[in-house]
Every structure is written in structure tokens, then in C-alpha cells.
Amino acid sequence: MRHLMSPMDFSVEELEKLMDLAGDIEKNPEKYAHACAGKKLATLFYEPSTRTRLSHEAAMLNLGGSIMGFSSADSSSASKGESVSDTIRTISCYADICAMRHPKEGAPMVACRHSSIPVINAGDGGHQHPTQTLTDLLTIRSLKGHLGNMTIGLCGDLKFGRTVHSLIHALVRYPGIRFVMISPEELRLPGYIRSDVLDKKNVPYEEVVRLEDALPNLDLLYMTRVQKERFFNEEDYVRMKDFYILDAKKMELAPKDMYVLHPLPRVNEISVDVDSDPRAAYFRQMQYGVYIRMALILTLLEINV
Numbered sequence: 286m287r288h289l290m291s292p293m294d295f296s297v298e299e300l301e302k303l304m305d306l307a308g309d310i311e312k313n314p315e316k317y318a319h320a321c322a323g324k325k326l327a328t329l330f331y332e333p334s335t336r337t338r339l340s341h342e343a344a345m346l347n348l349g350g351s352i353m354g355f356s357s358a359d360s361s362s363a364s365k366g367e368s369v370s371d372t373i374r375t376i377s378c379y380a381d382i383c384a385m386r387h388p389k390e391g392a393p394m395v396a397c398r399h400s401s402i403p404v405i406n407a408g409d410g411g412h413q414h415p416t417q418t419l420t421d422l423l424t425i426r427s428l429k430g431h432l433g434n435m436t437i438g439l440c441g442d443l444k445f446g447r448t449v450h451s452l453i454h455a456l457v458r459y460p461g462i463r464f465v466m467i468s469p470e471e472l473r474l475p476g477y478i479r480s481d482v483l484d485k486k487n488v489p490y491e492e493v494v495r496l497e498d499a500l501p502n503l504d505l506l507y508m509t510r511v512q513k514e515r516f517f518n519e520e521d522y523v524r525m526k527d528f529y530i531l532d533a534k535k536m537e538l539a540p541k542d543m544y545v546l547h548p549l550p551r552v553n554e555i556s557v558d559v560d561s562d563p564r565a566a567y568f569r570q571m572q573y574g575v576y577i578r579m580a581l582i583l584t585l586l587e588i589n590v
């Protein structure tokens with residue numbers, strides 16, 4: 286049985302297959318409409334979510350399966366003190382596959398050790414968010430036609446942003462990837478990712494503070510929200526939260542084919558006047574999230590259509 290804890294759980298070849306399957310699902314949705322008939326997905330969300338939870342649910346419903354779950358720790362027995370390992374033993378009796386989001390790094394990993402059904406990590410603290418990365422890879426491949434040979438700007442909260450951490454892990458496996466890390470000094474990418482991932486693989490990157498300096502040289506800009514819930518004090522968050530605001534004026538500095546991605550939710554970091562720019566790809570990105578999660582559910586349940 287297979288789980289998804291990190292984007293590295295799939296080889297580059299397996300990812301290609303997964304994205305090809307997502308592409309076929311997009312083109313022929315009716316072919317897959319009953320593929321999961323009789324199967325149940327449980328969503329175990331101990332942290333807030335809109336897209337990740339509902340897109341997993343939409344994915345299962347589109348496949349003809351059913352859904353169950355909880356959307357906050359308060360409404361589950363976690364509030365009575367139940368452990369993740371006991372909860373997953375329970376869910377294993379009710380569902381065929383589950384997606385778990387948890388504020389503690391490693392909680393889905395604990396779950397998969399006690400689970401008899403596939404577990405999908407839907408975000409664990411500031412650590413990883415592999416299904417967002419699958420979404421991002423499919424989006425980039427669809428927009429650019431390929432995944433290697435590009436300069437990618439990662440902007441915002443690179444310290445706590447789990448989407449960025451997972452995306453870096455996944456992208457360094459493609460040739461010709463260069464990164465420009467754009468963040469305030471206090472929200473720099475953690476040292477362990479710089480040393481264990483970037484330096485180890487000799488991936489070229491630079492770190493800058495000003496977004497304007499980076500924009501002219503990027504093929505892709507990945508914006509992120511400052512992760513309010515991971516700050517130890519409100520004051521630091523308030524100081525950081527509007528550090529970057531991408532607006533139509535700044536977009537004039539960017540190349541004509543530089544797409545803007547964002548895992549969403551956005552707060553102020555992308556002004557609404559960018560939404561109508563043809564390079565704004567963050568709403569399209571959400572739609573790709575449903576196709577890739579459909580492909581993921583089929584793959585983990587080993588259902589061939």
C-alpha cells in the first residue's frame with residue numbers, strides 16, 4: 286500500500302504518468318465518472334482549508350465515490366485528547382483512502398504507520414504540502430510545456446511556507462532549474478533546505494530582498510502568503526505581512542511570458558489589479574488541483590480505467 290507524504294515519494298517518471306493521467310481526465314471526464322463507485326474518501330482536517338479539502342472531495346465525487354470527514358480539530362475527538370494514531374485506526378474501518386492536514390509536522394507520517402488505508406498528506410505544519418506541489422507541477426507543465434530549464438522566483442514567506450518547501454524538493458530533479466529566493470531577511474528559506482537540497486544538488490540560486498530586482502529575469506513567479514498561524518507573536522506578523530505587494534505596475538517589469546502562481550489563499554501580496562493580466566495563473570492553478578487529485582486517488586487506490 287502506498288501513501289503520499291512528500292512529493293519525493295513519486296519518481297520523475299511516476300510524476301509524468303500522474304500528470305498524463307490528469308491530462309486525460311481533463312479531456313475525458315465522463316470516462317472516469319464512475320471509476321471510484323463504492324469507494325469512500327475521508328478528509329481529516331485539523332487546520333483550516335478551503336481548496337485542499339474541497340478539491341480532494343470534489344476529486345472523489347467526480348470519480349463517483351463518496352466523502353466523509355471533519356474540517357476542524359474542534360469537531361473531532363482530537364478535542365477530547367484522542368491521538369492521531371487512534372483516529373487513523375478508526376478511519377481505516379470506515380473509508381478506503383484519506384487526506385490529512387495537521388498543524389504538527391510529521392502527523393500524517395505517524396498516521397500512515399498505523400493506517401490500513403492510503404494516507405495523503407494534505408499539509409503538515411510548516412513542513413510539506415505534496416498535493417499542492419503536484420498541482421503546481423501540472424500547472425507549470427501545462428503553461429510552459431515542460432518542467433526544466435527555467436528561472437523560478439519564490440516570493441514571500443519562504444521560512445514557514447510548506448508549499449515552497451515541497452515545490453523546491455520536487456523541482457530540483459529537473460535539469461536547468463534556477464531559483465531566485467525573494468524574502469525579507471527574517472523569512473528566508475530554512476538552512477536545512479538550502480544545504481540538504483539546493484547545495485547538495487548544486488542547484489543555482491540567489492537570495493534577494495527586493496521583488497523589483499528579481500522580476501525582469503524570471504520565467505515564473507510563485508507568490509506566497511505570510512503564514513500568520515506559524516508566527517510566535519502578532520507584532521512580527523503585522524510587520525511582515527505587507528512586505529510584498531505585486532501589482533499591475535510591478536508586472537510591467539516582468540517578461541511577457543512570466544506566469545504568476547500562488548497556492549492561495551492570498552491576503553494582500555497580489556493586488557486584484559493583477560487578476561486580469563493574462564500572466565496571472567493562480568485561478569487556473571486551482572482547477573488543475575482537482576484533476577491531479579483525481580489522478581492521485583486513482584493511483585493510490587490502484588484503479589485502472
Ligand code: NCD
Pocket residue numbers: 336337408414417447448509510548549550
Ligand atoms: C497553502 C497551505 O495550506 O499551505 N494553501 C493551500 O493549500 N492551497 C498555502 C497557504 O495557506 O498560504
